[in-house]
Amino acid sequence: MAKKIVVASGKGGVGKSSVSAGLSCALQRAGHNVLVIDCDIGLRSLDIMLGASEEMLFNWGDVITGRCSADNALTPTAYGPTLLCAPKEFEHEYTAEAMQKLAAEYEDRFEYMIFDSPAGVGMGFKLSAAAADSAIIVATPDEVCVRNGAIAADNLAALGISQSRLIINRFDVKATVKRRLLNIDDVIDSTHLRLLGIVEQDSAVSFNMSRGKPLPPKSNAAKAFARIAARLDGKRVPLKLD
Ligand SMILES: Nc1ncnc2c1ncn2[C@@H]1O[C@H](COP(=O)(O)OP(=O)(O)O)[C@@H](O)[C@H]1O
Ligand SMILES: [Mg+2]
Secondary structure, three states, X not given: OOEEEEEEOOOOOOOHHHHHXXXXXXXXXXXXXXXXXXXXXXXXXXXXXXOOOOOOOOEHHHHHOOOOOOOOOOEEOOOOOEEEEOOOXXXXXXXXXXXXXXXXXXXXXXXXXXXXXXXXXXXXHHHHHOOOOEEEEEEOOOHHHHXXXXXHHHHHHHXXXXXXXXXXXXXXXXXXXXXXXXXXXXXXXXXXXXXXXXXXXXXXXXXXXXXXXXXXXXXXXXXXXXXXXHHHOOOOOOXXXX
16 A cells, blocks of 8 residues: 655745655655655656656546446656656546545555645645655745745644644755845754755756756755655655765
């Protein structure tokens, strides 16, 4: 039975999709069978990030509406995790119950299911959380993002997901030292969330992923995702930056 994790933030552009892609690849590399589900209806991005935009034929909306089978919607990616692409537009059949039924189609075949949430706390956010049993909140170390992350976690708790853990993304030691950004303790204090990991500002994320290329294994981001994957697996991995 898969661990079903929604990756959310409230705010857009903080790295939810990058974290979903990077973490899915790291979990797959650690030997797990991973399904990553792009829940950003109309604004999908994981097909590009995972180098699978040519492969995509169907999306999860096609499964819900009966246009294709659960198997046919699975899109293989070059870097290991299997992808379910997001539909191009919203349809009224996309309900929380439909998402739960969709997840049930796959949960025995995968060890992890990662739901990449859209921005906001509206309908798309709720759909992305409908089948999840825990959450990762992604926040960049600035006041607005941190507050939105805390709000997203509160909304998830109201939906019955009480376990939310925090990834601080785009962390930049130099900017923190100059007090332009919040430090790690500030972020944890403001969100009251358990820290799962820190991903540094790393040009490998923006450069490679936007071109559908894998993160170089020695990049700081790839190493951070490997540590986060190990923590999700229950291993004790010290928090450290490269
Ligand atoms: N750790 C990082 N270092 C550098 N750039 C990053 C990092 N995380 C995300 N980005 C960049 O930030 C932008 C938004 O990321 P994305 O994952 O699409 O955010 P979201 O899904 O939250 O909207 C992208 O251009 C991405 O490459
Ligand atoms: Mg996104």
